[in-house]
Amino acid sequence: MFASLARALFGTANDRSLKAFQRRVPEINTLEAGIAPLDDAALAHKTVEFRERLAQGETLDGLLPEAFAVCREASKRVLGMRHFDVQLIGGMVLHSGKIAEMRTGEGKTLVATLAVYLNALSGKGVHVVTVNDYLARRDAEEMSRLYSFLGLTTGTIVPNLPDEARREAYACDITYGTNNEFGFDYLRDNMKYRLEEMVQRPFNHAIVDEVDSILIDEARTPLIISGPAEDSSELYRAVDAVIAEMVRDPATFDKDEKLRTAILTEAGSDRVEELLRNADVLNDGGLYDVQNVAVVHHVLQSLRAHTLFSRDVDYIVRDGKVTIIDEFTGRMMDGRRYSDGLHQALEAKEHVEVQQENQTLASITFQNYFRLYPKLSGMTGTAMTEADEFAEIYKLDVVEIPTNLPVARKDTDDEIYLDERQKFAAVVKLVEEIHKGGQPILVGTTSVEKSEALSALLKQDNIPHHVLNARFHEMEAAIVAQAGAPGAITIATNMAGRGTDIKLGGNVEMRIQQELAHITDPAELAAAEQAIRDEVSKNQAIVKAAGGLYVIGTERHESRRIDNQLRGRAGRQGDPGNSRFFVSLQDDLMRIFGSDRMTGMLQKMGMQDGEAIVHPWLNKALERAQKKVEARNFDMRKNTLKYDDVMNDQRKEVYAQRREFMMQDDVASLIVETREELILSLVDRYIPEKAFAEQWRTAELTDDVKRIFNLDLPIADWATEDGMDREQVAARIEDAAAQAQAVRTTNFGPDIMRYLEKQILLTTFDSVWKEHLHALDQLRQGIGLRAYGQKDPLNEYKHEAFQLFTFMLDEMRERVITLLARVEMAPPPEPHPLEGIGEFHPDPHVEGYASEPAQYVGAPAAVTAEPPSGGAILPDDPSTWGETPRNSLCPCGSGLKYKHCHGRHV
Template sequence: MFQRLVRAFIGTTNDRALKRFQARVPSINALEPALAALSDEALRGKTAEFRAQLAAGRTLDDILPEAFATVREGAKRILGMRHFDVQMIGGMVLHDGRIAEMKTGEGKTLVATLPVYLNALPAKGVHVVTVNDYLASRDAEWMGKLYGFLGLSTGTIIHGKSDEERRDAYACDVTYGTNNEFGFDYLRDNMKYRLEEMVQRDFAYAIVDEVDSILVDEARTPLIISGPSDDSSDLYQRVDVVMKELVKDTSLYEKDEKFKTVHMIEAGTEALEAALTEAGLLTEGALYDSANVTLVHHANQSLRAHVLFTKDVDYIVRQDKVVIIDEFTGRMMEGRRYSEGLHQALEAKEGVTVQPENQTLASITFQNYFRLYPKLAGMTGTASTEADEFAEIYKLEVVEIPTNVPVARQDSDDEVYKSAREKYEAVAALIAEARERGQPTLVGTTSIEKSELISELLKQKGVPHQVLNARFHEQEAGIVAQAGRPGSVTIATNMAGRGTDIQLGGNADMLARAEIGNSDSPEYEAALARHKAEVEAIRPAVKAAGGLLVIGTERHESRRIDNQLRGRSGRQGDPGASRFFLSLEDDLMRIFGSDRMGGMLQKLGLKEGEAIVHPWINKALEKAQKKVEARNFDTRKNLLKYDDVMNNQRKEVYAQRKAFMMAPDVAETVAEMRRETIGNLVDTAIPENAYPEQWDLAGLQEKVLNILGLDLPVADWAREEGIDETQVRERLIKAAEESYAARVANVGPELMRVVEKSLLLQIFDAVWKEHLLALDHLRQGIGLRAYGQRDPLNEYKSEAFNLFNSMLEDLRERTTTVLMRIDIRPDAPPPMPEPVQVMDMRHPDPYAPMGGIDDLEYADAGPPSGYGAATQPLRQPLTAQQVDPNDPATWAATPRNAPCPCGSGKKYKHCHGRA
């Protein structure tokens, strides 16, 4: 009650923000006549004038009105479009580092030009982030004409570009690209070995288009760059044969659709154990013995692949590949792969080629990537439902921008049927009815399977239609653009981020492009004029028929996706209507809906084909959706808490690595590492307050030989009168310094400085890669600590910190070992990184119970040029010894984390290298 009174008197937070931005619009409008009188050359000269003002001490806020007015005038001349006043408000919201929620068709692409131009003036670079390569290229070409007219350069970052092309694009004033490409470039840059090979410059300002899709839906999946690991494709196929038979008996396992989990019950475990034994896969011990951990992992993933994932809903099979379908957009995710072996299990299930698994080399979540930008903004048609998450995670406030013309769309209450069959028949009947009166219809579905089911029903009724789903991904823009033609019927999977307006009567530009092919050809303008006249002639008839009718065949887990579908109708004041059809068999109703609702509908005794329509049902469904959204938010928050631990380490490692590359040489760094390594050796051999007879100088002597390559009589020093720990340390440091100085003198200081930096970076990458693997393993099992009444997150923080310190110690020791023992000929080139042959970029889903399931990799394209050797082992010394497993004297250069040369299978530090 009190809150309603406050809102009535002083308005909501959104109202107050709009009022503040609205106050600046008159000052922008007042400049329009003067700027309209300028010549093109004079208007273009405004950019240099603004930059001079900034150099003189004025701020971006000071010049905002004139800069915005300049962009508006430039858009009128170059694009034939004039920014509305509400678009000016949207531009100010974006410049202020907030999220602008603008309805579909309100011109968000044009709105972005205002803050982009203003923030590009300091020449630090502005990034505009889109959801796919098509939109990045389209927007860069379209709006790039305006930026070019005003004297700014525009670049594009899309998949397949070389490092040189990427470097040039990032050097531009404005850079368009996808979230994945920006993120992967950041990770790849931090795997380079020379500063001049890096493509990105320091971050300044980013505008994220479809911000809810990128910062919410995509944020739950970390970006991962990986390299190949051991191939176990045969095991996946053999386990799949066993699982195919077991899953036929549903009494052997329990499935939880709400949390997407499945597990064998006791009877199932016994049956699985027997089947694996019979297949010759389980040869010793019980299934859950430690020796069979790998087999259990493969069986679990095969079970999930068969029970939780459905062909043509979660993925499709295309060209001998399992291709994932994005649950939010319905798009094919070319190259994206589920992790933890799940994708391999699906490949075995579908009988396609099983690809090898991967090992993590670098990773980051979108949450932490986009928080690297000092200034971040976003725009979308649906953000208010996730306002709390944007505020908590990104410190971004959502501002709802009013529409330029009031929305005239009629939104009907949902219709609920008893069965899916009745629902689809009602949908088909409504579509046929709308087509008869010439009303265009857009039908939204949640999966390929359901879109093809409706397509089949319409074929039976003889209703012509277009199907837009992952199978017809290539024709997306053309199909969506013509969805407003009279009587057209378009069936589409989720409409998030399509990026093309549905215009009543059709899209003249797309029609002209389809006819001519090239918008730069002379024939294009004539075709465009002809199609514009045609569209204008038929538009009144479409409006009279009721505008675009949007039919939702199911409620999505997220209200935003439903709103995105609904928002395709009623753009810029056009008439339109929307209606959702549901059934008690729908996933949301069945899994998350109230049991009472189902019981109530059953008691009503609905007859065949009858539906119930009531606002209460809408409210009940909204509550169910809110539950799912809250659960997903908790999952993303939890992911971020864990990733923040790694993020602090990642920032430290990347900063240190960059410092190494920027330094003229790292001689003092490796000298300090050498001294610390010797100090650790001495501390281990001579414990504090220990008597000389308790010292392990014999062990120290062996370590000195193995690590420093020095054959010193350390064991004899204990017999000297008055010897102490400090003297032992000083003698070892002095001997090591003299030996290293002689090596430098022999090789030459200049060459040695190059070798030091090159090897230090290679070793740094090697230990960081091993550390990431250790953190992966730690993360997968840390949840079990809760059974011991310990907080898994605190346990993870503590152990991750200890692992990080161990990594740094390992870095110092390995660097010292290699540099003290390496044999370099002065006439030989220094050891440089080898090019990586295979590197995958992938994206894991934390909704999976034991880590990630949703990966993104571009394995078929190969890496851009200039990659570092993060997947390569360190080069052996140029005159490497032959290692004899039976002769420890030949193992001197063995790194502590390498397999022990004796053949035990253990790491060296846990076997013969144990202190």
């Protein structure tokens, strides 16, 4: 009551934010009169003027009114679109590092140009992040016309782009790309061996389109770059055959759909063990014996594949591959793979080729990637429902921007039915009624399976329609573009119009692109274009008179945002429209998360077949159920992030240290320091302070010195000398190691030795970091069990992760010195040391999906020059180089390959 009174008196926080931004709108509008008369050259020169003023100490905030006015005028001339006042507010929200919530059809892509232009003036680069490659290409292509007119450069990052092209795109003032590509480039850069090979610049400002999808839905699991692991495809097939037989008996397993878990019962364990023995998979010990841990893992993943994942709902099988369907957008996630062996279990279940497993080489979550940007902002049609999460995780405030025109859409209360059959019958009946009036209809479903089931019902009644789901992904833009034509019926799976507006009467540009591509004569093309424009204009009037787009939701999603996205397709820019959702007690949300009391109450009321319950109270009950699910998902993401933050601190330290190594031309002093530290730690271990010489463990110290430094020293004899102490022993070992290193440096030549030291340091760092990531994965999987011992798993994880990190650094020091003590000239390694690396983005609701292993080439070739027999290579004397392979580094020490240096004319 008091909160409502306070809001009435002082306004909401959103109202106060809007007022602050609205005060600057009149100032921008006043400038329009002075900027409009400028010719194109003078308008474009404003960019140069702004940059000069920034260099003289002015701020971006101070330039905002003029920059926005210039961008608006340029948009009028180049794009034929003038920013509305509410779009100016949206641009200010983005510039201020907040999230702008703008309804569908309010022109978010155009809004972004204001903040992008202003922030690109600094020359530090602005990244515009989109949800898919199509939108990245489309937006970059359309908006680059505006930016180039104003003298700014635009680049696009898409998959399979070579490093040189990526570097050029990142060097542009504005760079468009997907969240995955930006994240993978960051990880790939931190696997490079030279600074000049890195493609990204220091981060400045990122503007994230569909920010809720990227920072919430896709951020539950990390991006992963992985390499090939041991092949176990035969084991997956064998285990799959066993599980397929076992799951016929429901008593053998228990599943929890709410938590998406499946476990074996006692009877199930006995049955599986019996079947595995019969299949010769289990030959040694029982199922849960230590030697059969891998088999248990395969069994549990296969059980999940058979009991929790459904074909045409969670994935489809296409071209002999299991392809994941994104639960939030309904799109196929081409190349993405579930992690931890689950995807292999699904491949075995569907009897397609089981691909090789992978091990992690580098990973980062979207939360930690996007928090690297000094300024982050975003835009979407639905963010207010997740405002708490944006504030807590990303420190981002959400500002709801008012629509340019009042919303005229009529939202009807949900209709609730006892079962799915009755619900779909009611949907078909409503579709038939509306279709007769010529009103276009968009029907949203939650899975491929349900979209096809509804399509079959419409076909029975001879109702023409289009189906848009993961099977017809390629036709998405074309189908959605015409979903607003008179009488059009479109069934869409959770992705109604994402990135493509549904315009009443049809989409003129899309029709011209599709229907007139074959016409080359300019006069004929102009006439055909005008005919289409006239037809669409006529259809628009028909559709508006009929009531606009009618949106029908066939099920409530776990997330209110997904429902709001579907509903938001209707009523854009003040257009008329309607929306209604149909729910049954058999729907997943009601069945898994709904109240049993509500189900019992409705059944006691004696509902007749085909009868629906409609009441605002039921809408509120559904909303409460969705809020509970959203809160639970938020807690899960927050908990995951707490663990990832531990690794993120270590990752930042490792990447910073690695970059420091690459920036140094000569790491010899660091190698000497590392060697001295290692020797002191060995002496401390085997010669305790104040111990008598008889207590020294000289044999063990001798063995370790031989193993690490490749030196056979008489340490036991030193112990018998009068006055010998531990400091002298350490000094003698250091002298011997330094002399041996000096000899190697003479043989190799100082330039090649310096190069070798740097490369061994970097490659060893990468190797121990990869092993450390694997150790953290293993630790994370079992740490939850510490709760049974009354210990906080997170604190235990932090403590042990720190110990593992310390061990990793000790291991790195020892390996670097050991390698340098044994390094020799060698032929080039085959195959390439980084061959087979792939990129993964795990699937949100099951630990992950990932992209197809992409070949990555970035490691430098080893020094492979072959000296003449018995002689050392001298950088200044080509006669000592012998036969140098063309792809090896040039022995002169330039750092270039031989074929690009002294060998280019050979």
